[in-house]
Amino acid sequence: MAKVGIRKLKNSLSRFVRRAQAGERVLVTDRGRVVAALVPAGAGAGGADASRSRYHELLATGVLRPALESGPIIRGLPRVKVPKGTAERLINEDRDEA
Numbered sequence: 001m002a003k004v005g006i007r008k009l010k011n012s013l014s015r016f017v018r019r020a021q022a023g024e025r026v027l028v029t030d031r032g033r034v035v036a037a038l039v040p041a042g043a044g045a046g047g048a049d050a051s052r053s054r055y056h057e058l059l060a061t062g063v064l065r066p067a068l069e070s071g072p073i074i075r076g077l078p079r080v081k082v083p084k085g086t087a088e089r090l091i092n093e094d095r096d097e098a
Contacts, residue, residue: 003027003034025053 002016002024009016009028016026016038026038039053058064 001025001027003029005029006035025057 002019004012004016004026006028009026020026020038020040023040027034028036028038055064059066
């Protein structure tokens with residue numbers, strides 16, 4: 001992953017676009033703070049490719065650990081039955097709208 005300031009990016013845009021096209025993530029900084037990212041096409045913000053690559057990036061850096069088991073995370077939890085209107089009442093109490 002590369003970091004580049006806005007001025008340097010402006011002066012060498014085609015070089016950094018080629019790096020992103022080759023699969024490298026290029027972080028754009030403004031006064032040392034990351035403000036944007038150049039990513040390969042199809043891996044844009046919110047796309048499935050972006051979340052998958054970000055997930056793998058977080059795994060590689062040790063921020064995340066892979067799940068030990070697969071399947072629904074609520075499997076095995078008891079079902080809770082509450083009287084009708086309970087959720088609405090609790091939300092209203094939380095909002096001080098009781």
